[in-house]
Amino acid sequence: MLVIYFVAARVRKISQYTLTDLLEKRYNRTAKVLGTITIIIAYMVIAGYQFKGGGRFISILTEGAISPETGMLISCIVIVGLTVLAGMVSIVSIDIFNGIVMIIAMCLTLPFAISSHGGWDAVVSTIEAKNPAYLSLFEGHDFLWVVGIILPTFLLLLSESSVYQKFSSAKDAKGAKQAVMGMFAGVVVIEFIMCAIAVVGYAIYSDDPRFFLADGSINRAMAEEVILRVGYEKMPAIVGSLLFAGGVAIIISTGNTFLMVTSTNVARDIFQTFIYKDATSR
Structure with a gap:
């Protein structure tokens, strides 16, 4: 985040549309094309994860009445439709609203989740009895494991095209740097609380056979749903609804x-560069 903070102002001053524009400016067109291909493939895969997650989300909410596959199709239509209709300015505005909903939902869910298991002492006692390593910072892993967890996120942030696009959309360099500080605060708060809810969820479902395989190991498919399960099965209706709204926002x-x-990379780096060179930004 600190690296991005110092880069933000320079990116805004350059005022390029995409990360690949920066690659071309620094290196050459070949670097731009390779960067474009990489981004299109990687980002479509990540977008696909959201469709899949939305499908599971809808399946949980409907108690299986809608299959994850059908839910995935519904999520795809909604997300693609919103992207087509919204545009960058509207998406930035939606992100602000989504961020507020996420923070409020998480902040309310954590204390209710702890209370549903009998309080913090009960949560700690359960985890100590089942797997005390979950209460440690690194869960008993060595430094290389920690680096392996942190490095992908670090590299993703440095090469996150949407971040650079939003820097270019900022009013000025100062606004771009302020956006980084806001992003840093939001990420720290949301990620910490999400991890805390997941840990509390482990305590809540520590004796639930749905979350464990026959050999006693964790059922990873169910573990991925633990926060949503806490919201759906353990929270008051209002808090659970807000948590699901936060999930939709994410x-x-x-x-x-x-x-x-x-879409921006396809339009600017492929269509406008190689097919219709006289195309304007409109």
């Missing part, structure tokens, strides 16, 4: 952001 925000990046 899926839509991530999906339309990555689709916007991909």
Whole structure:
């Protein structure tokens, strides 16, 4: 985040549309084309994850009445439709609203989740009895494991095209740097609380056979749903609804952001560069 903070102002001053524009400016057109291909493939895959996540989300909410596959199709239509209709300015505005919903939902869910298991002492006691390593910072892993977890996120942030696009959309360099500080605060708060809810969820479902395989290991498919399960099965209706609204916000925000990046790269770096060179930004 600190690296991005110092880069933000320079990116805004350059005022390029995409990360690949920066690659061309620094290196050459070949670098731009290779970067474009990489981004299109990678970002479409990440957008696909959001469709899949939305499908599971809808399946949980309807108690299986809608299959994950059908839910995935519904999510795809909604996210793609929003991206097509919204545009960059609207997406930035939606991201602000989504961020507020996420933070409020997470902040309310954590204390209710702890309370549903009998309080913090009960949560700690359960985890200590089942797997005390979950209460440690690194879960008993060595430094190389920590680097392996952190490095992909670090590299993703440095090469996150949507971040650079939003820097270019900022009013000025100062606004771009302020956006980084806001992003840093939001990410720290949301990620910490999400991890805390997941840990509390482990305590809540530590004796639930749905979350464990026959050999006693964690069922990873169910573990991926633990926060949503906590919201759906353990929260008061209002808090659970707000948490699900936060989940929708995360899926839509991530999906339309990555689709916007991909479409911008296709339009500017392929169509405008090689097919219709006289095309304007409109």
